[in-house]
Amino acid sequence: MTLPNSIICCITRRSGPYLNNTLRSAHSTLASLKMKETPHLAQGTPHPYLENDALRIYNMRFCPYAERSLLVGSAKGIKFEVVNVNLVDKPDWFVAMNPPGLVPTLEWGDGRVLGESLIVSEYLDEIGDASRPLQSSDPFQKAKDKLLADKFSQVISALFKIMLNYHKPELDLSPFDDMLRYLDNYEKELKNRPTQFFNGDKPGYVDYMIWPWFERFELLGVLVGEKVKFPKARYPRLTEWTRAMLEDDAVKTWYLPVEVHEQYMRSRFSGGATDYDFLVRQQEVKTSNL
Secondary structure, eight states, X not given: OOOOEEOOOOOOOOOOHHHHHHHHHHHTTGGGOOSOOOOEEOTTOOOOOOOTTOEEEEEOTTOHHHHHHHHHHHHTTOOOEEEEEOSSSOOHHHHHHSTTOOXXXXXXXXXXXXXXXXXXXXXXXXXXXXXXXXXXXXXXXHHXXXXXXXXXXXXXXXXXXXXXXXXXXXXXXXXXXXXXHHXXXXXXXXXXXXXXXXXXXXXXXXXXXXXXXXXXHHHHHHHHOGGGSOOGGXXXXXXXXXHHHTTSHHHHHHOOOHHHHXXXXXXXXXXXXXXXXXXXXXXXXXXXXX
C-alpha cells in the first residue's frame, strides 16, 4: 500500500478550556497515528502547486465522508497527495474549484475535479490496482452493494441527529432507535453472506463506504452516555466485522481513536472557532520531546 504524501502549510493556533481537560488523553493516542498530521488550509492561503500528472484529495481530517475516499485510495495502492481544508473558513480557490465547498474533492494536476464521496470512491476503485477489485464482477451483486452503500445514509442521518446535538440540554434520543432499526438490515445482510466482509475475504466497496461511521459509534456513547452505547449483543456479526476491519491496512492508516474524535467534537461546540489542527500541534510537541 502506498501512503499519501502530505502538503504542509500554515497552522491556525487556538486553545480553550476544554483543550486543557482533554489534551493529555488525546496526546496519549498519537503513537497510534500512522502519518504526519498536516494543518487545514484556510482563507488567504494559496492554492498549493500540483504536478500535471499528480492526484490530490482534499480532506478534512475528521470528516467521515472524506475518509471514504482515503480508504479506497489506500486500499487500491494509488499514489495521491492529501490537503486538509478548514471547512468553516475555506480558501476562495477551493470554493471556486468545487462550489459546494465539500470534501472529498479530487483534483488532477491537469485541472480535472471530482466531488461527492461515493462517486470519488467508485472512480478511485476504477483507476487503482485492478488486482484488488473492491466491487463484484457480477452486475446484479454490484448493484445490490451500491444500494447498501447508498441506503446507509439512513443510519448516518439518525446518528448525526444525536451527535450534532449532543451538547443541548434537552436531547431527543429517539433517532437512536431509528439508527438501530436501520442497522438491523446490515446485520441481517452480513449474516446472509458467507464471508467475513460484505465484499468477500477482504474489505471492499460496501465495507469502506460504511466504516467511517462505525469508527465513530463509540463516540456517541462517550458524548451522550450509556443510553446510546452501541449494543454489541444485538449485532454479533457487525461486532465481529468491526474487529476485522480494524486489522485492515487502509483502516489502520486513517483510523483515529475515540479520544481524538471526542476532542474534535467538543472543540466544534465549544463556542469558539473549531480547532481543526490540535493533532498537528500535539504531534509537533511529541516530536520535539523525542
